[in-house]
């Protein structure tokens with residue numbers, strides 16, 4: 001099922017993230033795509049809040065994988081932006097496969113297209129695109 005949602009302002013992005021976050025459970029894998037400035041970090045922050053995460057949620061660009069344990073289920077947040085072109089052994093060294101194996105957690109992956117060859121089917125796939133002055137989310141929930 002694919003659904004398109006208009007995101008005219010930041011609060012719309014947050015509302016959508018809250019909606020998705022409220023439905024998540026351990027083992028879920030969420031892909032989050034969108035170019036720079038699309039609202040991925042905004043979405044991740046509100047999704048974390050919906051899980052009850054109390055810490056500040058930042059962008060895992062340099063840390064690669066961040067873990068939050070103050071919510072109702074652990075949240076792992078990975079940014080694959082810098083993982084493009086890595087051999088599978090190097091990718092393993094980054095902890096990326098350990099991230100994928102963490103079924104006890106909700107796994108949120110930004111830039112999934114950078115590691116496309118290694119990815120299982122997600123639970124949710126969200127892509128935010130610019131539409132003129134506005135933004136739009138394409139939301140896919142897999143059974």
Ligand SMILES: Nc1ncnc2c1ncn2[C@@H]1O[C@H](COP(=O)(O)OP(=O)(O)O)[C@@H](O)[C@H]1O
Pocket residue numbers: 007008009010011012013034035036037038039040041042043135
């Ligand atoms: N739907 C939206 N409409 C307008 N601005 C938004 C929207 N979503 C996020 N923003 C704003 O866009 C900027 C970039 O958002 P951010 O979440 O950092 O994007 P990304 O992580 O994809 O680079 C922030 O200033 C944020 O407040």
Ligand SMILES: [Mg+2]
Pocket residue numbers: 040041042059
């Ligand atoms: Mg970001």
